[in-house]
Amino acid sequence: MEKIRVRFAPSPTGALHIGGVRTALYNYLLAKKLGGTFILRIEDTDQMRYVPGAEDYIIEALAWCGLTPDEGPGFGGDHGPYRQSERKALYQKFAQQLVDTGHAYYAFDTPEELDAKRQSEKEKGNHTFKYDSKVRHEMRNSESLDATAVKTLLDNNTPYTIRLKVPINEVVTVHDQIRGAVSFQSNELDDKILMKADGMPTYHLANIVDDHHMEITHVIRGEEWLPSTAHHILLYQAFGWEGTMPQFAHLPLILKPHGNGKLSKRDGAKLGIPVFPLSWKGATPEDSFEGFREFGFDPNAVINFLAFLGWNPGTEQEMFSKEELVAAFSIENIGKAGARFDFDKAKWFNQQYIIATPNEELAAILQPMARAKGYDKDMAFLTTFAGLMKERVLFYTDFLETAYYFFEPVKAYDQKTARKKWKSERRPFFEALCTKLEGVANWVGPDIKEAIVSHMEEGGLKFGDVLPIVRVGVCGTMKGPDIFETMQLLGKQEVVQRLHLAFDALEAIAQAK
RNA sequence: GGCCCGUUCGUCUAGGGGUUAGGACGCAGGAUUUUCAUUCCUGAAACACGGGUUCGAUUCCCGUACGGGCUGCCA
Secondary structure: OOOOEEEEOOOOOOOOOHHHHHHHHHHHHHHHHOOOEEEEOEOOOOOOOOOOOHHHHHHHHHHHHOOOOOEEOOOEOOOOOOEHHHHHHHHHHHHHHHHHOOOEEEEOOOHHHHHHHHHHHHHOOOOOOOOEOOOHHHOOEOOOOOHHHHHHHHHOOOOOEEEEOOOOOOEEEEEEOOOEEEEEEHHHOEOOEEEOOOOOEOHHHHHHHHHHHOOOOEEEEEHHHOOOHHHHHHHHHHHOOHHHOOEEEEEOOEEOOOOOOEOOHHHHHHHOOOOEOOOEOOOOHHHOEOEHHHHOOOHHHHHHHHHOOOEOOOOOOOOOOHHHHHHHOOHHHEOOOOEEOOHHHHHHHHHHHHHHOOHHHHHHHHHHHHHHOOOOOOHHHHHHHHHHHHHHOOOHHHHHHHOHHHOOOOOOOOHHHHHHHOOHHHHHHHHHHHHHHHOOOOOOHHHHHHHHHHHHHHOOOOHHHHHHHHHHHHHOOOOOOOHHHHHHHHOHHHHHHHHHHHHHHHHHHHHHO
16 A cells, blocks of 8 residues: 655744644644655745744744654655745646646636625625636636637736636535535535736645645645635546545634634633744734743643544543554544633643653753753752652643742742741740751651651640641742652751741731731 | 534543443542642533434434534635
8 A cells, every 4th residue: 555645734824823733733643653754835825924934933833742744844855845935837837737728717807806896796785706607707707708808918918817617517525534425516616716816826726736746645634624625626637636636634623712713813812821832923912922832831741632632542541642642543533523622621631741751851851941040950959859849730830930949038928827827935946946957967858857746746736836837937838749858858958047037037927917 | 695514511522223321621529648739539510402214312314503614816
């Protein structure tokens, strides 16, 4: 059997949406599972919407997710170039071929004329104007005009588009791998523009020409493309390429967490959740977004989460490494209905990944983040720290934010604990505790605990009287890892120093009430 | 409006003519942990509706409703 070839073909019009990442993922997964080739193709045929930097973003986002293309711009491959703007001549040649064989025609209607037509039809109460087989003879094109008129227009360099001449009274059937047979009446199909007046092809033409020349075997893309697939099949037929036409699989869309419609970039800003893999700095603040990476997500968790938005393995396993996803993936297990973006589930996946990651790896991830914050701690410290904290964080960023007190002095003390637990008359007891701690020869958790417990018993106090003060004194908060382990990591000098400082602060809070 | 796709707990979903309709997230309660979290246990929670077909439909068919997509010289 021939090796499969799939492509991910984004348009560089801005940041790559998380839905696009999922499309890339499914393509990648299928390619890897079948030992095929995963191709990246940049569909930059719209000069108006082109955004500089978007292509770099796409490549960096795929790299972060571990979805490295086998072929693509900058990745090599012998089916290039992989940017559509660099394949213009090819599209022009094939568009011309279609005109010559009677499958397409020149259309001289200007955008203004078309707008006016749409407007007048609307005012007449008709349905939306459609440029199709029923009206093309009323328009200005090489179907309605005689040959000499057309030649004159062409000789005078009149701007024109090339439109697909959709045949009449045919049924076009898409055999979708996910949805089965989907049929369209050709009479319902409009004469899609194939070549724009600026000499660039539209998606439809470029897509078919490229998929054919790049020998694509499976087209896996969003459901929004299902309606135009009928046109695509017509194009394959017009070119005589039906024999090598790829298989189609149209993916269900990713929907908003709440309310109607598909997930949009606005939802990210509105709900304070990431909808892009990486942060994106657009021209305006409204066009700038925080990404999953900057939010503190592990890319493998994002991949795992995304894989389950529209697909499932058919078993009850939920945690999948990329390799396991490759092994388990199949088009048959892709769902048909749109899936809501569930950020709580994404958080859960990330938490599970962090817990499952070895402490040393966590430390390596944390080190650059710590340095950026000016925290200068070695790998041994960070490794122990990671082990202490990993079961109580959701994101990588949480490590250094909620547990900042491992790196710098306590900024604030928990008011409630201070008021409830601090007793002025016990100050001598706690001062003595510090002295006792200074005497601990082997500064390790169990010995620290023993020192505190024995001092507590001598003073006739209970755990509830002593530990909250120690914890808040050292950490400022009642939340955190085992206090004795924490004290060990922080070191004797630091702990004793913090405790002395804390007694004053706690006293002040208690007095203030 | 037209065309196309879809519909199982709040969410992601498994299942499939006869099941106590399964799992996960989230939620509630409990155990462990003298903090928080983790972990474990328990619980509430679903087959959109109406007709068929059938001995029997959540499962098959048809409608309806609802949701989604497309309807650009965007992709």
